[in-house]
Amino acid sequence: GQQLNQSPQSMFIQEGEDVSMNCTSSSIFNTWLWYKQDPGEGPVLLIALYKAGELTSNGRLTAQFGITRKDSFLNISASIPSDVGIYFCAGQYREFLGNEKLTFGTGTRLTIIP
Amino acid sequence: DTGVSQDPRHKITKRGQNVTFRCDPISEHNRLYWYRQTLGQGPEFLTYFQNEAQLEKSRLLSDRFSAERPKGSFSTLEIQRTEQGDSAMYLCASSLPSGTGDEKLFFGSGTQLSVL
Numbered sequence: 572g573q574q575l576n577q578s579p580q581s582m583f584i585q586e587g588e589d590v591s592m593n594c595t596s597s598s599i600f601n602t603w604l605w606y607k608q609d610p611g612e613g614p615v616l617l618i619a620l621y622k623a624g625e626l627t628s629n630g631r632l633t634a635q636f637g638i639t640r641k642d643s644f645l646n647i648s649a650s651i652p653s654d655v656g657i658y659f660c661a662g663q664y665r666e667f668l669g670n671e672k673l674t675f676g677t678g679t680r681l682t683i684i685p
Numbered sequence: 686d687t688g689v690s691q692d693p694r695h696k697i698t699k700r701g702q703n704v705t706f707r708c709d710p711i712s713e714h715n716r717l718y719w720y721r722q723t724l725g726q727g728p729e730f731l732t733y734f735q736n737e738a739q740l741e742k743s744r745l746l747s748d749r750f751s752a753e754r755p756k757g758s759f760s761t762l763e764i765q766r767t768e769q770g771d772s773a774m775y776l777c778a779s780s781l782p783s784g785t786g787d788e789k790l791f792f793g794s795g796t797q798l799s800v801l
Contacts, residue, residue, distance in 0.1 A: 574726065612794050
């Protein structure tokens with residue numbers, strides 16, 4: 572199935588550093604979502620974006636909906652150990668009475684170096 | 686009701702056996718989705734229900750796979766004659782209906798299937 576291009580594939584950072592990752596698609600979406608997944612668990616929703624150009628924050632996390640509607644960005648400021656995990660972007664094309672299925676990115680694995 | 690519940694969390698089976706997984710969505714969510722996730726990949730859509738109606742199936746869902754949601758509440762996903770390539774995490778998600786302005790998908794913890 573289709574997967575969105577997410578980069579970088581992995582990141583190794585020190586605690587306290589800021590993190591940036593992005594996601595691109597060949598298709599337009601009208602919703603972008605960012606999830607975090609820990610090993611052996613399901614994805615947990617972090618941020619949802621509904622409008623092109625929208626910038627939304629959730630604590631130390633900030634995400635943006637690209638103006639082309641084909642990309643999105645996630646930033647994490649001042650990383651802490653519990654930020655470790657895999658981050659997935661997901662695009663959604665919502666339409667009234669339509670299928671709200673998500674198309675996921677390939678994931679960015681975040682590791683914090685002691 | 687605190688979230689989407691999936692059972693079992695882990696399943697180990699021999700090739701050729703049938704397996705069935707269960708998903709209980711968030712109670713007020715009438716939409717239910719099944720996804721499959723293999724190692725190192727993002728989840729991939731399999732199928733979804735609105736109430737008891739199965740409205741779309743992915744090409745990933747072969748004839749050996751069947752999903753039901755008989756009363757519009759919990760759902761089951763059955764895999765018949767399992768193959769080693771079926772080994773994956775099977776994720777269930779639920780959401781409110783479209784048009785509510787809040788159609789975010791919430792996922793369960795998944796069922797990890799290993800086919801030996």
